[in-house]
Amino acid sequence: xxxxxxxxxxxxxxxxxxxxxxxxxxxxxxxxxxxxxxxxxxxxxxxxxxxxxxxxxxxxxxxxxxxxxxxxxxxxxxxxxxxxxxxxxxxxxxxxxxxxxxxxxxxxxxxxxxxxxxxxxxxxxxxxxxxxxxxxxxxxxxxxxxxxxxxxxxxxxxxxxxxxxxxxxxxxxxxxxxxxxxxxxxxxxxxxxxxxxxxxxxxxxxxxxxxxxxxxxxxxxxxxxxxxxxxxxxxxxxxxxxxxxxxxxxxxxxxxxxxxxxxxxxxxxxxxxxxxxxxxxxxxxxxxxxxxxxxxxxxxxxxxxxxxxxxxxxxxxxxxxxxxxxxxxxxxxxxxxxxxxxxxxxxxxxxxxxxxxxxxxxxxxxxxxxxxxxxxxxxxxxxxxxxxxxxx
Amino acid sequence: xxxxxxxxxxxxxxxxxxxxxxxxxxxxxxxxxxxxxxxxxxxxxxxxxxxxxxxxxxxxxxxxxxxxxxxxxxxxxxxxxxxxxxxxxxxxxxxxxxxxxxxxxxxxxxxxxxxxxxxxxxxxxxxxxxxxxxxxxxxxxxxxxxxxxxxxxxxxxxxxxxxxxxxxxxxxxxxxxxxxxxxxxxxxxxxxxxxxxxxxxxxxxxxxxxxxxxxxxxxxxxxxxxxxxxxxxxxxxxxxxxxxxxxxxxxxxxxxxxxxxxxxxxxxxxxxxxxxxxxxxxxxxxxxxxxxxxxxxxxxxxxxxxxxxxxxxxxxxxxxxxxxxxxxxxxxxxxxxxxxxxxxxxxxxxxxxxxxxxxxxxxxxxxxxxxxxxxxxxxxxxxxxxxxxxxxxxxxxxxxxxxxxxxxxxxxxxxxxxxxxxxxxxxxxxxxxxxxxxxxxxxxxxxxxxxxxxxxxxxxxxxxxxxxxxxxxxxxxxxxxxxxxxxxxxxxxxxxxxxxxxxxxxxxxxxxxxxxxxxxxxxxxxxxxx
Numbered sequence: 001x002x003x004x005x006x007x008x009x010x011x012x013x014x015x016x017x018x019x020x021x022x023x024x025x026x027x028x029x030x031x032x033x034x035x036x037x038x039x040x041x042x043x044x045x046x047x048x049x050x051x052x053x054x055x056x057x058x059x060x061x062x063x064x065x066x067x068x069x070x071x072x073x074x075x076x077x078x079x080x081x082x083x084x085x086x087x088x089x090x091x092x093x094x095x096x097x098x099x100x101x102x103x104x105x106x107x108x109x110x111x112x113x114x115x116x117x118x119x120x121x122x123x124x125x126x127x128x129x130x131x132x133x134x135x136x137x138x139x140x141x142x143x144x145x146x147x148x149x150x151x152x153x154x155x156x157x158x159x160x161x162x163x164x165x166x167x168x169x170x171x172x173x174x175x176x177x178x179x180x181x182x183x184x185x186x187x188x189x190x191x192x193x194x195x196x197x198x199x200x201x202x203x204x205x206x207x208x209x210x211x212x213x214x215x216x217x218x219x220x221x222x223x224x225x226x227x228x229x230x231x232x233x234x235x236x237x238x239x240x241x242x243x244x245x246x247x248x249x250x251x252x253x254x255x256x257x258x259x260x261x262x263x264x265x266x267x268x269x270x271x272x273x274x275x276x277x278x279x280x281x282x283x284x285x286x287x288x289x290x291x292x293x294x295x296x297x298x299x300x301x302x303x304x305x306x307x308x309x310x311x312x313x314x315x316x317x318x319x320x321x322x323x324x325x326x327x328x329x330x331x332x333x334x335x336x337x338x339x340x341x342x343x344x345x346x347x348x349x350x351x352x353x354x355x356x357x358x359x360x361x362x363x364x365x366x367x368x369x370x371x372x373x374x375x376x377x378x379x380x381x382x383x384x385x386x387x388x389x390x391x392x
Numbered sequence: 393x394x395x396x397x398x399x400x401x402x403x404x405x406x407x408x409x410x411x412x413x414x415x416x417x418x419x420x421x422x423x424x425x426x427x428x429x430x431x432x433x434x435x436x437x438x439x440x441x442x443x444x445x446x447x448x449x450x451x452x453x454x455x456x457x458x459x460x461x462x463x464x465x466x467x468x469x470x471x472x473x474x475x476x477x478x479x480x481x482x483x484x485x486x487x488x489x490x491x492x493x494x495x496x497x498x499x500x501x502x503x504x505x506x507x508x509x510x511x512x513x514x515x516x517x518x519x520x521x522x523x524x525x526x527x528x529x530x531x532x533x534x535x536x537x538x539x540x541x542x543x544x545x546x547x548x549x550x551x552x553x554x555x556x557x558x559x560x561x562x563x564x565x566x567x568x569x570x571x572x573x574x575x576x577x578x579x580x581x582x583x584x585x586x587x588x589x590x591x592x593x594x595x596x597x598x599x600x601x602x603x604x605x606x607x608x609x610x611x612x613x614x615x616x617x618x619x620x621x622x623x624x625x626x627x628x629x630x631x632x633x634x635x636x637x638x639x640x641x642x643x644x645x646x647x648x649x650x651x652x653x654x655x656x657x658x659x660x661x662x663x664x665x666x667x668x669x670x671x672x673x674x675x676x677x678x679x680x681x682x683x684x685x686x687x688x689x690x691x692x693x694x695x696x697x698x699x700x701x702x703x704x705x706x707x708x709x710x711x712x713x714x715x716x717x718x719x720x721x722x723x724x725x726x727x728x729x730x731x732x733x734x735x736x737x738x739x740x741x742x743x744x745x746x747x748x749x750x751x752x753x754x755x756x757x758x759x760x761x762x763x764x765x766x767x768x769x770x771x772x773x774x775x776x777x778x779x780x781x782x783x784x785x786x787x788x789x790x791x792x793x794x795x796x797x798x799x800x801x802x803x804x805x806x807x808x809x810x811x812x813x814x815x816x817x818x819x820x821x822x823x824x825x826x827x828x829x830x831x832x833x834x835x836x837x838x839x840x841x842x843x844x845x846x847x848x849x850x851x852x853x854x855x856x857x858x859x860x861x862x863x864x865x866x867x868x869x870x871x872x873x874x875x876x877x878x879x880x881x882x883x884x885x886x887x888x889x890x891x892x893x894x895x896x897x898x899x900x901x902x903x904x905x906x907x908x909x910x911x912x913x914x915x916x917x918x919x920x921x922x
Contacts (some may be wrong), residue, residue: 052881174819178884236901349589350842357611376624378607384600387589387608388621 001060002132002184004050005125006082007145009118009137010069012161014389039160040074042173045135046158047078049177059307064130066121082128085124088116108255115144122148132220134180136160139198142168146196146215154191154218156180157346167194167318167354168217183220192237193264195317197325213316213326215280216264240348243383245269248312248344249288257286257309259300259334261327265314265346282329297329304334310342311335320355322373324363332366340372345379345389352379361389396460399863402871406833407889410478416470417910419837420460426467458911477891479835481697485857487783487865488835490806490850491592491640493668493692501695502758505752515747517721519731525751526730527724532707532758535640539769540666540686541679542709547690547749548719554632555687556598559663560585561633561741562685562710562717564602566661569717569739582631582660588617590639590808593840595665604631610844615797622651626658636665637681640839640850641796642780642803652682661685663715667706669693670854671777671805674770678709685710686784694757703750705757717745747774775855776805779862783807783853786866792817792873796845806852808845811873815847820876820883822847827894828875828886 014037053059063082065071075082118135122145125133132154135145138161145155157169158176170176193216200212221237241309245268251259252290260266260283270277273288284303292299303309311334322345323335335343345360360377362370378386431445436870462470475727475863486494513525518604533545549555567582585599586607596606607625617635626633633655638644645651652662664678664686670693678686691704698704710718716739721732736742764772781802792814795807815821822838829836831835839848853862875883887893899905907913 049884052884171821172816174880175815175821176821231497348842349844352610353842353844356846357613376621378625381608382606385596385608386605387609387610388618388625390618390621 005130005133012137045173046177048188053181118144261313332369359392411473495854541677549706560599560602779853
């Protein structure tokens, strides 16, 4: 028996149709402007894969889902009988019922659900032994899921929000369901960690994009699902990250200080050295020993004063930001001091492929520093393997 | 009789032969015999002994090998059934194996290779007794020199990757010898090989085996290798540049001479991956593009069948200056006939494979080249390009198909398409389409991993399919695309008409599970065979 956690953020995506660039704190305005809740419809499309799974693979399935439009209605409509987990008490399931996934009314009643409902539901599901959580929403919802489960169980995002910057979402709702059912069927899919990103909606509405890295979620690796008669099994993301780490470690020089930026690509460097690490922070090492974990800018300045140092970073998946997203501790002054030749960029070829040829971006906060980095940079993509990639 | 309109014909009733044939070891019945080998006559025994005493003691087994015990007829059925369970080039319209150049290989050439005068040859025979075969090696070398513009070929590499490895070994030896003779004190090591992301992955893998660091260059907006990136990559550490042209996208880089010149300016060597030269025969040559080395897969362009992964030949050629580094022996023509030049150059990289190449493969390539003639080879290239661009035009008319780069321009012999729109619309991936196409008896290939083009589809018609063949393949593709929109379930659950359903390939990535021999399989699964 496999247990699926199924959460729908019923307000996700409502702001987009009426030009609000997101729905955070804007539900009432969105409803006033005529927005309809559509995330339930998208979530329902993901459930088709499970009907097929039950029929063809003979896998027993049980669903854990919050009440009403946060999941229950959709799961029941698909013909399954879910166990209901409690969301936060503020969630008004009954109010939402009429508006969620039929979405036929011309003017919807504002569904009332909040981050706390998503977080509470996800936590319940994890505690009740869900094998995987499938959630419908956008970047905001992904943040909430990340808050609740971190990387403890696999999740897959059904794209239903306005902002889909985090690479934790499948390409389509159908693909999300398919990926989940393949994983539950035990097809040996490996999991990879992917960034949870979100932008500051308030700033975005004013035309500024400020993306932040909020953490990592564990998702089944789609690449592993693909069969190819000629290419063999592709190297897993984790294996690729380890090869990158070993290559960087082998080329480390004595007495040089290394600032290791956040990310699941850079973390294996510290893991392979058996050193402690901070997933979202900057760690400082020298001679393969840790000098400072989760360093602030002032710590970094103290350690690198009058010393040669190199910066090891990885771009944000799907976006390509090298600086200015999740690694603000490495200030423009530090970047300038290190020099472009002492910046080691690490990324798997899968990650490079996710950028679809668009150059790396830099938003260090200092235009001169950003311009100084433009051109090309070598990226470590495997063991003694590099790629020359453009920076905008 | 009514003529079948093949531009709309879809073989919906296709079903692949399925025998559910077990592993041959599972068929073993103790005591059953395929053949009773008679004892040698006393007269022979008196001359050669019993055949065992001359073997070293350590080579003699204490117990017989655990080979399957089966009658001849059952063995015949076993292999006949397995042969029917393949979706080989003689069964399907072989258009979907892009980059592989699977063309129709005339059967008469197979018959030639099966002649007793060929099958009974042994590489240790005296030269005088194999003059015909040596001449064929020698003449085929001459053909490839003419086709490439380079000066000497070896047939030793047993495939494309080994051809690349040979080129990497030559590069290594070249710099080793220069360092010893000219730049003994040179501190900077020539330790980098540059290649492109759309060249074959073996252009990275084989030099990596030789110890080189691999530097990849991505495409620019038109799909050509990014020359600006290339300029920043080439430096005093550059040992070589290995590249395919056209790359897997089917885009030919017209500035290739600038690339090779830049590498030469920095002292490096250039190797041309011509594994697939089908669109280039008689059109462009390695020499004029500035390459020092190249290799051809005889089992692709030169019509020697792949034979399920072998035998093969990655014939590798070099310029005069690099000849001394080649693996020997060479076959030379003298007044008294053809003979081996057994004196390996002291600077040779040594052998990359035993003896001097797979003779039947070279024979088939020779026969094919002879039957085509110079004009015929050029015709091959023209028709391969024409077929590809006919198919390209037809497929680009479909809304769900696109091909990144050089919009509105033609491709060479193959195209890497994308069906990303179809995936967005339906959730059906290119990998799903691959499995569904098997239900109609057709191959279809996506791409090497990782995908640099989303939801890729790589097709290469070659010169051999007729227009009707191409139309039938397109009609089948259209049918499957239509299914994706109207009945995606049938694709998600495919294949339905094939030998086996979806294969779980995950054990092949797990050392605790993978097994490449029966004995290893038994150990890892503890399966008991009755």
